[in-house]
Amino acid sequence: MYSYLLPEFMIERLENRCIRCRVCERQCANKVHEYDGELDKLFSTEENCVGCQRCVVLCPTNALYVRPRVSDYRPNSSWTRDKMQNLKKQAETGGVILTGSGNDKPYRIYWDHLVLNASQVTNPSIDPLREPMELKTFLGRKPDTLKINFDEGEVKIESELHPNVPINTPIVFSAMSYGAISYQAYKSLAIAAKEFGTLFNTGEGGLPVHMRKEFGNNTIVQCASGRFGVDPEYLNSARIIEIKIGQGAKPGIGGHLPGEKVSDDIAQTRMIPRGTDALSPAPQHDIYSIEDLSMLIYALKEATNYEKPVSVKIAAVHNVAAIASGIVRAGADIVAIDGLRGGTGAAPLATRDNVGIPLELALAAVDKRLRQEGIRHKCSILAAGGIRCSADVIKAIALGADAVYVGTAALVAMGCTLCHKCYTGKCNWGICTQDPYLTKRLNPEISSKKLINLLKGWSHEIQEMLGGMGINAIESLRGNREHLRGVGLEEWELNVLGVKGAGE
Amino acid sequence: MLVQKYFQSERFVPDKDMDACGLFGVMNISGKRFGGEMAINAIKNMKVRGSGLGGGFAIYGLYPDYKDYYALHIMYQNKNLNAKRRVEAFLKEHFYMVYDEEIPTNPDITLFSPPIVWRYFVAPQKKNEELAVPDDEYVVSRVMYLNTNVDDAYVFSSGKDVGVFKGVGFPEEIADYFMLDRLYQGYIWTVHSRFPTNTPGWWGGAHPFNILDWTVVHNGEISSYGTNRRFLEMHNYYCTLFTDTEVLAYAVDLLMRRQGLPIEVVSKIFAPPMWDAIEHMKESDQKLYTTLRMTYAPLLMNGPFTVIIAHHDEMIGLTDRIRLRPITAGAKEDFVFLSSEEAAIRAVCPDLELAWTPPGGEPVVVRLNSKDHLLSVNKSI
Ligand code: SF4
Ligand code: SF4
Numbered sequence: 058m059y060s061y062l063l064p065e066f067m068i069e070r071l072e073n074r075c076i077r078c079r080v081c082e083r084q085c086a087n088k089v090h091e092y093d094g095e096l097d098k099l100f101s102t103e104e105n106c107v108g109c110q111r112c113v114v115l116c117p118t119n120a121l122y123v124r125p126r127v128s129d130y131r132p133n134s135s136w137t138r139d140k141m142q143n144l145k146k147q148a149e150t151g152g153v154i155l156t157g158s159g160n161d162k163p164y165r166i167y168w169d170h171l172v173l174n175a176s177q178v179t180n181p182s183i184d185p186l187r188e189p190m191e192l193k194t195f196l197g198r199k200p201d202t203l204k205i206n207f208d209e210g211e212v213k214i215e216s217e218l219h220p221n222v223p224i225n226t227p228i229v230f231s232a233m234s235y236g237a238i239s240y241q242a243y244k245s246l247a248i249a250a251k252e253f254g255t256l257f258n259t260g261e262g263g264l265p266v267h268m269r270k271e272f273g274n275n276t277i278v279q280c281a282s283g284r285f286g287v288d289p290e291y292l293n294s295a296r297i298i299e300i301k302i303g304q305g306a307k308p309g310i311g312g313h314l315p316g317e318k319v320s321d322d323i324a325q326t327r328m329i330p331r332g333t334d335a336l337s338p339a340p341q342h343d344i345y346s347i348e349d350l351s352m353l354i355y356a357l358k359e360a361t362n363y364e365k366p367v368s369v370k371i372a373a374v375h376n377v378a379a380i381a382s383g384i385v386r387a388g389a390d391i392v393a394i395d396g397l398r399g400g401t402g403a404a405p406l407a408t409r410d411n412v413g414i415p416l417e418l419a420l421a422a423v424d425k426r427l428r429q430e431g432i433r434h435k436c437s438i439l440a441a442g443g444i445r446c447s448a449d450v451i452k453a454i455a456l457g458a459d460a461v462y463v464g465t466a467a468l469v470a471m472g473c474t475l476c477h478k479c480y481t482g483k484c485n486w487g488i489c490t491q492d493p494y495l496t497k498r499l500n501p502e503i504s505s506k507k508l509i510n511l512l513k514g515w516s517h518e519i520q521e522m523l524g525g526m527g528i529n530a531i532e533s534l535r536g537n538r539e540h541l542r543g544v545g546l547e548e549w550e551l552n553v554l555g556v557k558g559a560g561e
Numbered sequence: 562m563l564v565q566k567y568f569q570s571e572r573f574v575p576d577k578d579m580d581a582c583g584l585f586g587v588m589n590i591s592g593k594r595f596g597g598e599m600a601i602n603a604i605k606n607m608k609v610r611g612s613g614l615g616g617g618f619a620i621y622g623l624y625p626d627y628k629d630y631y632a633l634h635i636m637y638q639n640k641n642l643n644a645k646r647r648v649e650a651f652l653k654e655h656f657y658m659v660y661d662e663e664i665p666t667n668p669d670i671t672l673f674s675p676p677i678v679w680r681y682f683v684a685p686q687k688k689n690e691e692l693a694v695p696d697d698e699y700v701v702s703r704v705m706y707l708n709t710n711v712d713d714a715y716v717f718s719s720g721k722d723v724g725v726f727k728g729v730g731f732p733e734e735i736a737d738y739f740m741l742d743r744l745y746q747g748y749i750w751t752v753h754s755r756f757p758t759n760t761p762g763w764w765g766g767a768h769p770f771n772i773l774d775w776t777v778v779h780n781g782e783i784s785s786y787g788t789n790r791r792f793l794e795m796h797n798y799y800c801t802l803f804t805d806t807e808v809l810a811y812a813v814d815l816l817m818r819r820q821g822l823p824i825e826v827v828s829k830i831f832a833p834p835m836w837d838a839i840e841h842m843k844e845s846d847q848k849l850y851t852t853l854r855m856t857y858a859p860l861l862m863n864g865p866f867t868v869i870i871a872h873h874d875e876m877i878g879l880t881d882r883i884r885l886r887p888i889t890a891g892a893k894e895d896f897v898f899l900s901s902e903e904a905a906i907r908a909v910c911p912d913l914e915l916a917w918t919p920p921g922g923e924p925v926v927v928r929l930n931s932k933d934h935l936l937s938v939n940k941s942i
Contacts, residue, residue: 179581180782180864181885188883189835195855202820203856212826212849221855425571431795434859526784527865529883532858533785538571540787555571 059146063138064103067126074120075099081112081121086483086495109476111485143406154407157479157489159306159400159443159465162410166398167417167550168449172559174540176527183524190520191530194460196297197221197366198390199434219390220366222296224460225254226516227531228450230508231395231441231462232279232301232370234260236314236323236335237402237479241499242471242488247272248501249508258462261285261301261312261337263326269294277368280357282311283337285327289360297391298357299368300350302341305399305442308372308413312337313403318482318491351387358388366390368439373397373419374412378426385427385436392436393462394419398443400465402489403480416442417456421554424457424536433457433536447518456554457536470511471504577803578757578766582780583610584888586751586869586899587909588876588927590934593748593895594622597741600750603898603905604732610780610901611754615767616735617727619776619871620747624722630659630682631700634717634724636764637677641713645677648707648714655703656683664726670738673729676764678717680724697773697818704772708801715765720774722873727753727767735767748929749876751869753778770806773818774872777810780901781866781886792859805866812860813870824870824877824924830857832882832922869899874929884921890934891916897927897934917941 068089077097081090087105090112092098106123113121129138143154176182183190197220204215230250235243237260250257251272258277263286278295280287292298303309314335324331344350354367368391369384371377381392396416401409420440427433440453441462450461469475472486479489487498523531526540534540542559543551551558568574585603589595600618604611624632633652637645652658661681685699704719718725726739732754736742753768769776783789783805790800790808798811809831816827830853834842839850854861865885870877878888878899891898891906892915898906903916919925919937927934 176784176864180784183883189837191836193836195858199856199858203822203852205822205826207823211845214849214852218852428791428795433795434792527782528784528863530858530861530863532854533788533861533863535788535859536791537785537787539577540784551572552570557572557576 059149062104062142062145063128063130064106064126066103066106066108066123068101068103068106069122069124070099070101071120071122074118076118076120078117080115080117084111084115084485086485086490086492107476107478109474109478109485111474153405155403155480156406156409156477157401157403157481158475158477159398160410161477164397164415165550166443167415167546167554168443168445168452170544170546171417171452171541171554171556172544173448173451173455173522173526174542175525180527182527183529185517185520185524188524188529190524192226192516192519194224194227194531195221196224196391196437196439196459198436201434220364222256222366223254224256226512226519227454227458227460228512228515229255229277229439229460229462230257230467231464232258232260232277232299233402233464233468234262234279234314235265235326236262236318236491238468238488239490239496239499240265240322241496241501242468242504244268244501245471245499245504245508246467247275248505249512250275252505252509253512255512256296258299259295262314262323262335263287263328264291264294265322265326279370280353281337282339282341283335285329285335285337288328292357292361292365295365297366297368298361299370299391299393300341300353300357300389301370302344302350303370303372303374303395304401305372305395305397305413305416306401307404307408308374309339310405310408311339315482320491323491347383347387350384354388366437368393370395370439370441372399372412373414373416373442375414377414377419378422381423382426382430382432385432390436391439392423393439393441394423395462396420396440396442399441400468401479416440416453418550418553420453420458421456421556425555428536447515448522450515451519451522451534452541454531454534455537455541459535467508467511470507471499575803577786577805581610581756582768582778582901583607583754583905584752584778584780584867584869584899584901585905586749586778586871586876586878588749588871588897589895590897590927590929590931591895592622592929594746595748596746597736597750599909600752601733601736601742603900603909604752604754606905606908607754607900607902608731610756611731612756613731613734614729614757615727615753615755616730616732617725617753617767617769618732618736618741619718619723619725619749619751619769619771619778620741620745621723621749621871621873622747623724623745624682627660627682628722630684631656631719631721632724633681633683633704633719634664634726635679635681635707636715636717637679638713638715638764639674640677644711644713645679647711651703651707651711652681652683655686656681657686658683664739665744666738667740670734672734672738674764675728675738701773701814705799709799717765718771718776720771720776720872723771723774723776725769725771725776727769728764729767749871751776751778751871751876766802766804768804768806770802770804770810772810772814775810775813775818776871777806777813777868779806779809779866779868781805781868781881782864783808783862783866784864785861788859789862809862809866809868809870812862816857816860817872824875824926826853828877828879828922828924829853830860831862832879833861834882834922867901876927878919878925878927879923880919880921882922887918888925889916889918890925890937892934899925899927
């Protein structure tokens with residue numbers, strides 16, 4: 058425990074409501090609440106509280122309030138409380154400050170400065186309750202042209218086609234590994250993806266053998282720098298294979314799953330000894346250049362008989378457009394771009410908060426570059442990192458994405474309250490933990506329903522907005538920036554986005 | 562590419578024009594040439610569909626004496642003779658010119674700021690490595706060059722045995738101005754009347770839109786314009802007019818001329834069946850339609866449209882996938898009509914034998930010496 062730190066949260070217990078049921082004590086993995094039998098009273102150790110609000114919502118009499126503690130050092134715009142507290146922690150340990158989840162710094166969120174179009178008079182809006190409103194999307198490389206042959210009324214396609222994967226809505230669950238999240242959370246994602254006809258991503262932690270038959274068709278499997286769980290059977294069980302080069306929350310660095318989290322099952326899935334740290338190196342050690350990437354892409358295609366699209370996921374960094382173009386030329390069928398606000402199970406705070414660029418700008422730049430080079434159709438673009446609602450999805454598509462990855466949003470749907478303590482293994486919501494006492498709080502039957510509802514609700518909203526624009530198939534919005542306008546953006550930002558200002 | 566070449570950011574690409582319109586087309590399927598009376602009177606009958614800010618005609622079978630030469634109709638705005646000199650120098654360098662003249666006009670008709678309109682009959686003059694380039698390709702790239710590089714010059718049409726006459730005014734005024742009813746005959750006439758909602762008309766912006774033998778007249782507002790435009794740019798088509806019609810014309814050129822797809826397939830790219838419908842098709846069709854939609858998703862023309870596409874031997878009518886802008890077809894003996902409104906057909910052909918309204922996405926294909934147009938009758942509504 059650190060000394061001399063200000064508690065981040067304040068806990069108020071309304072004594073006249075508290076019935077000493079001790080729910081809060083049992084629910085809090087951070088050991089904040091403690092019952093004193095002699096005094097018949099509950100006490101709190103506020104320093105431990107992470108503000109996850111689990112106790113608050115489970116308290117049967119609403120006796121609890123957990124609020125950010127306002128008491129602070131002398132106000133200072135430069136030396137904020139954050140900065141000072143982190144420094145003090147570091148002074149005691151000499152370590153790297155860790156955090157979880159996504160960047161919470163006030164970088165501009167471009168989604169909130171983009172507005173959508175709607176039809177008036179010259180063009181009718183389309184009512185999704187009366188007319189079909191199509192969201193089906195194909196992920197993969199499209200041919201340059203189609204050669205079609207006509208043989209006595211029979212039309213035949215001559216061109217060679219590349220594998221493509223249809224999804225019923227342009228929303229895919231992003232990479233969250235078994236190990237980083239609990240089996241229950243992982244399975245919930247799998248069930249929801251299957252039920253709705255979309256995909257979930259295994260992350261770099263492998264796919265448990267017993268899930269392959271049932272969920273393989275809805276799985277994107279990752280091949281990351283640690284190569285955990287990768288073998289031909291794993292690759293062939295999936296629908297799409299993704300090479301993970303980088304992650305928006307921690308561009309340029311690897312990963313670390315502490316040995317305590319590596320249980321029997323995880324050890325088996327990752328193909329490592331039980332209890333050992335699972336270390337993912339920063340780069341893939343067989344990819345030091347674009348030709349190396351190409352070799353891995355084709356090795357994976359060979360291993361799967363060219364039946365599966367190969368995706369390459371990168372963090373959005375300064376030269377993202379040129380990098381993406383290289384990736385497509387190296388043979389990738391999908392490029393996934395993970396922006397500055399992408400989530401993580403654990404990352405150094407300094408990296409998470411300072412490295413990379415916002416998704417919106419990266420996405421616009423990549424889409425534009427690929428079109429300029431005439432290769433946009435050779436890949437699908439998956440946009441990830443900070444997609445919070447259906448409006449973000451539709452704006453991402455108008456900026457050029459084929460579909461989006463959602464991670465944090467899915468976790469929130471399952472209960473996550475963004476306490477940013479995923480790296481501690483003490484997630485009170487049973488998501489980012491392997492402690493059976495905590496994980497059993499998550500019932501995949503129930504939480505998968507919530508995820509399905511998320512997909513359903515967002516899809517309905519997307520259909521509503523599409524219809525409003527007079528569009529009845531999502532592909533007609535892709536890259537269609539004419540339907541976006543910027544509000545409150547600088548000239549250079551509009552230029553990068555390729556979007557006119559409102560009223561222009 | 563467009564963005565790099567002309568604009569610092571796509572943000573500066575002009576907004577597209579929006580307009581509503583009236584369309585009419587008539588074809589003699591045995592190839593007999595006839596005058597402009599029906600086309601002119603039919604479009605007059607749909608006067609409220611235009612606002613006098615643009616009208617035009619495309620005529621096939623127009624120049625039988627010069628049918629082996631590309632007929633270039635070129636306008637010079639503001640009577641800019643310097644532009645004319647530049648164009649003609651360019652033409653001399655890249656083509657053999659067999660004949661040229663000013664297109665005769667009626668001095669008694671006054672229209673808004675008429676340009677000089679000239680016609681040239683030319684054959685490609687290819688040098689060395691250009692010899693391998695097909696004639697059509699050669700002509701298209703030269704036309705694109707003129708349209709994007711010479712201020713005040715604009716090529717109305719560039720096909721063989723076909724010509725476009727258009728300008729700012731009601732179509733019947735344009736017809737009078739160019740004396741279409743007196744001077745010309747053809748076996749296909751298409752006509753367009755325009756109701757722009759956001760731009761003052763200029764002569765080059767009137768329709769029909771032409772590229773080689775293809776002409777397009779269109780009514781509607783394509784909500785997928787931005788997606789379509791970007792895809793076409795990848796195939797080196799640069800929009801200079803920023804109209805839906807232009808996008809449709811380039812898409813037609815790409816799919817039909819360059820990729821050799823027949824209109825029956827192209828119409829399923831522009832106005833594809835719903836996924837729900839595809840699911841219920843027989844397996845081979847399922848595969849075909851899924852592949853078409855997947856590959857050509859960026860060429861789906863979303864939102865309301867009616868279009869009449871014509872080239873030699875063919876006139877095609879098509880409406881959007883959910884038929885937000887219907888089209889009506891009619892037939893009598895060797896004449897087949899396509900129109901925004903049935904009344905206009907009946908106005909010029911009172912004893913019509915057949916009139917029908919095809920469903921969304923179902924083309925009416927009128928072909929020389931064939932009865933293919935009747936294929937859509939059974940499916941009509
Ligand atoms: S950590 Fe969560 S459960 Fe524990 S006291 Fe704080 S808010 Fe309550
Ligand atoms: S997953 Fe759990 S630990 Fe991580 S932010 Fe959400 S609630 Fe906190």
